[in-house]
Amino acid sequence: MLDMKRIRENPDAIREGIKARGQPADLVDELVAFDRDRRTLLTEVERLKNERNTVSLEIGARKKQGEDTSAAQAAMRQLGSRIAALDARVRDLDEQLQAKIIVIPNMPHSSAPVGPGESANVTVRSWGAPREFEFEPKGHTELGEALGILDLARASKMSGAGFPLFVGLGARLERALINFMLDLHVREHDYIEVWPPVLCHSPSMTGTGQLPKLATDMYRLADEDLWLIPTAEVPVTNYFRDEIIEQPLPIYLTAYSVCFRKEAGAAGRETRGIIRVHQFDKVEMVKFVEPGTSCDELESLTRNAEDVLQRLGLVYRVRMLGAGDLSFAAAKCYDLELWAPGKKAWLEVSSCSNFEDFQARRAGIRFRDKKGKVRFVHTLNGSGVALPRLVVAILENGQQADGSVTLPPAIVPYMGGIDRIAPAGGLIR
């Protein structure tokens, strides 16, 4: 959420920012008009309340003297109904204002390139060289099913299309990767581990910016105000919702969680395999930092995510998103994309974003600066990293001519010493 004062004082800059995202900016003018009306009414009703407070106090004093105050009481009763009417109008304007301001996206950071959609995205660096294959590399679905570690047919029997089912060493690989990533962030990157709820209510979803815009992309329980989280960003960022953080910043939190997404707008895209699924595992990193430091913190957050990929020896590139491709709440974002040689495509496994004070304002997350003044923190988060696509890259990169898959050395200790998955036929341990 943007500061209303900022919109009031720089409407042109706000309009520019929204247009850079490729969205219509007419809401800004409505907002400015509503805000002006609200302040006029507010000034008026506050004047009347001051009068009521003063006179009511006098009435009390005069009654003690035994005076007749019925005339004054009648006048105040009338004033009271005027106040009630004005209060109702102010509240109405407040609600409309809130409904409008909550759907205005964050302003793109000045360093984010401008251009429609994905057109302005740029590769800022890349790591590793794609492996040369002496045979035609297979896709992860074929590999996984042949190895008996991925069973999409049975998954759909349980839950319908779009759900992963890992079996045997596939399930173990999933668990090993989660542990590997959490250990890395906790032991070497100074994050504190959190194991959060995967159902969150509307205030939390609004706090991080999933609501109201993404309501149709999320699963919701039928009888309660609870949603299945699309990312651990939601519960972990809301850790400090409506709080003034009393401990020193920055604070780094990391969490594994399962994530749920309807992918409603993605019908027909990536339907085969586990590249786009309704449920997936992810390790998330979240930062709460002082405003002046958030740019640098985004760089180190991104390096933390890259570290996962480098230790696994996977080829990747870092893309800086243009304004047109930024998510609703982000001011700046780097995507990490893994090379998948079977699919011959780059797969997004992490989005590292700086939200500046946009989420903090919605969620009421504040701190005291050096002068003791209460201010909004800046929040950041990034995947560190998302699992299904990571598994895709590991399978496709590690595949051998005989159909087996060699695992990255870094994960072998987490696999109990197993460094290779070979086809065995049937259910195997």
Add this chain to the structure above:
RNA sequence: GGAAGGGUGGCGGAGCGGUCUAUCGCGCCGGUCUUGAAAACCGGAGUCCCGCAAGGGACCGGGGGUUCGAAUCCCUCCCCUUCCGCCA
């Protein structure tokens, strides 16, 4: 799911119709003293909104009501704690 008790400033905790301008304690900030710190003493400070300012208004879990006037009385919803039931 049932019963009881609670939600007050960063924390603890008073207040139960009008000097509430929300007592007090802890913690916090500044100062005195000290080589430095602690202690002691003195002083300061809740959050949000409107206003150039002076100042004004709102906020005692949320919403509604009663009243000239509500932290205080009434209704309602939410949350927390304890006990019972069920349960991984």
